[in-house]
Amino acid sequence: MLLNTPKISSWMTLSAFAISTALIPACSLSNLPRNMTLKTFDPHREEFTCNYEKSAEPALNQEAEAWFRKGLALTSFDLWPDDREFSKAAALWSKASEKGHWQATLNLASLYISGNGVVKDTERAVQLVEEAMRQGVPKAFDLMGIYHINGIGVKQDATRAYAFWALAAEMGSADAQAYLGAKLTAAYDNPEGTVWANSTIGHKMLECSYAQENGNGASELGLRLDLPAQQERSLRVYHEGVKFGSKVSANHLTVDFRGGLTSEGPRLDLDRAERYSAINDMLHLNPDLRLPNLDKVLPLPPAILPYWDGDKQSLIDGAKPVKTVSLDDIKPSPASLREGRAHIPDGFVLPDEPQGGHLVQHLHTDAVMGGYWLAQLRKPVTPRQVAWNTAQVPMRYEIGEAFDKIPEGLTKDDGVFRFHYLGTPVPQAPEAKYAPDWRVPQGVMREVPMPARELHSTGLLPASATGIWHGSVDPGHPLAKVFNQWYRQSYVEEGQAFPDPRDRGLDISPKDIQWRWLDQANRPQPSGRKEISIRNFSQVETTQTNS
Template sequence: MLLNTPKISSWMTLSTFAISTALIPACSLSNLPRNMSLKTFDPHRKEFACNYEKIAEPPLDQEAEALFREGLSATSFELWPDDRDYEKAAKLWTKAAEKRHWQAMLNLASLYLEGKGVQRDNERGIQLVEELMVMGLPRAYDFMGTLHMNGTGVNQDATRAYAFWSLAAEMGSSDAQAYLGDRLDATYDDPTKAIWANRAIGHKLMRCGYSQENGKAAANLGLRIDVNGDHLQALQVLHDGVKFGSEMSAIFLAVGFDTGGTKANHMKDEDRGERYGAIADLLHLNPDLRLPNLDKVLPLPPAVLPYWDGEKESLIDGAKPVKTVSLDDIKPSPASLREGRAHIPDGFVLPDEPQGGHLVQHLHTDAVMGGYWLAQLRKPVTPRQVAWNAAQVPMRYEIGEAFDKTPEGITKDDGVFRFHYLGIPVPQAPEAKYVPDWRVPQGVMREVPMPARELHSTGLLPAPATGIWHGSVDPGHPLAKVFNQWYRQSYVEEGQAFPDPRDRGLDISPKDIQWRWLDQANRPQPSGRKEITIRNFSQVETTQTNS
């Protein structure tokens, strides 16, 4: 899930094995990463180069990933706090950590440092952070800075904390970039308040975090832009912050639209304010939420505000990422629900080729083979005749049983019809049980039916249809690891431009992005507003037919 890095309290998530002795000689504690030599934090630095943490993150072992996900399910924000099983998660993340799954290690370390699901053990937690530092993970350096600031398992040392955070920001940690950017965004130096006057670099740090879709960076940046007087741009940045899962951005806009304040570009709109407030409430409950399709339920002015039923969950459902699922993936064969001659036992299907070869018989003859036969008009011409053929289902006849009854819906004027032999049912090949995407039970993704048509577009062209679009770049692109994410979606109206990553600081040309259409458009209402079309897709809700 999405891991946050508080700078005052310890993290919420990490694993159990110690640093390899091959990497850390036992002769001196000074060789431990926690005690590494650091360049002193310079609040008045003149340069900062933006790096991205996704590029530095190691690949994940798939078996370990399954263990990690199971641990997330046990501690999901969708569960009541008392129902979260941290002990189970700790065991699962320990196994994943043994395979060097960095996210599991990160989560398990936090459990040790907080004593959740395991006996509190600061040393074990710090060792895991150190192992991640050796792996080159920017978040681990950010985490180590927090440990030094809080004095958790190490001597409390603000100077080393800021040195670690500075290094983490340079390596690409978006949390460190957001935090330090905010600290440098002052008009005067006051180390006692941890603020310094270096707005040029502070702005670059926040911009880099914003380009990585860090919610805290977006909130801090939007606030600074608003203070500088560009209220329209501040509104856009804060709106993006809500998409990134920033509760604070949602609060800023809720108050701004409710009062007509600067953060809403002096636009008073209590309906919009109410929606941002509702979203802020749910982001507080589930910080893992990402809302890339926010424009579907809460577009910026002057766009028409869609109809809302007043339920907070409907706003979140409409704004969260979606995953398309084919009906064929989740519904059982309708044949098992048929009755009489048309029934085929559950777990069985007709063979691809009938046993004994293809046979055709006419009315008033006896079946020469037992099994399933399909009645079909020989030359369907009219739409009714074509539809009749398509509606027929296989029917079972025993050997010697007569085809002595004209099928319902057919007359002599429809011409010749025949019975085609389809064979005897055979056991159905075992299929993988339908399992929803693991993010669906976590409450951060919603399943929708597969669109009736495939629709693609390059980012250079206006959207050919209204709906939710998923974007990706070629895996060989230098920023593919940054851009190609499961939440890389956007709700776009027909004729509008697709999002341009350069607006957020990513050097990716729209021509390099391929967008795929995922979902239907909102439906216009007589009032001029639009209906928020939300459909949660599950096996339970699937309807069956007999065709």
């Protein structure tokens, strides 16, 4: 999540004079990024090269990344507004920003604009954005344009705002590309309305933004493709926009499937409209959501819709990214699953040092301390003796209770046999318990158990199994930073082709993509429909506990 300031239209519009004249102040502050010399915005430009912002973004310090993530968790849209702790997030993002974490820097700037968690200070916000600009972050130049159009911390100047956006778009800012691309696809020039007729460049910008999976880019492109000859692509682009988290795209498809927008007549499908409407509501509550597995719960026609229980959360859970976790990580500790003397309540562990000190007792005695005792051979020599010692687990005995007889298989020749006191269980430290992926508490990712089998495929082959697949390219690939993302997942039916990134303009051959199967296929039903199978971490834990 990057907190941001929307591009709010101000009273100041671009005149024809302002478009053709660059106003570059010459003063002692001219060396500041806010006052940098800018190339004049040209709405009738004839060339545009598509660049990707992730290629330009600097690497992040890992310690700073941890602080940044904690700040995100404290301000997550998945929390009630009153539960969001902006002051703590501001402190964490300040530490991260000092280590060059540009995302934390821009988030902190937005806090200074809103006054959440800090004293409102627009000058400090501008300074922070300038820090990110010095790092070459495209988003920072886009944000500086927003500050100029609205006069936030700087003199209101639409000319410089558009110049900053043009620069940001060239650097790869997907938001700037979407915004300017929409402005350049008008039927005629209207500088007072800040729109111009340059569809060729406008569409190039929108396609570039869409290739970067930008929700604004998808919704703007889908709108401009909504013509009879491009109707089906428009539908797919809007659908992809929903995957990118675009509330506008979800709203458009809601109306469309209610029969209200299609230029060639009504596309009536109330079941699909209901699902897009539910997703629209959830995206309103949590704009951080990404839904790459949307086809699992809401495939485009003519595919049959799977069964849905009507709960909005289950719909979102079925569409959001998943992270596989080993059952050894998510199930309760093995000791909590043991029976009889060996059982230790879940959430408890034996102490590092037993209460009362270390005690050792012979076999034919009664326990002098209540608690857990471990049977061990004193000097194991043979492989069988070593294996026996390793296989033993702590067993609980009450004070005065006789120890068990020597197990079968051990004889006098195996040496001295003793019981070692380990103490009584204590609560497990929170940091020692299983910690989920940081995106899970934010509600933007689900954890699921590791699939029972490993399946891999290249993008050239059809899917060998139905379910969610995660794609990646070699780290040395020129577009690895763009493609290799945590949400790079797709729900694919067995025998179907994997998504081809070239359909969105990314120059990545399917043969270069490695897909890994994550399971989570829809279960077939007697009716022919499919049931949305959702196995959350908590459900797996419950199942394991009751087994």
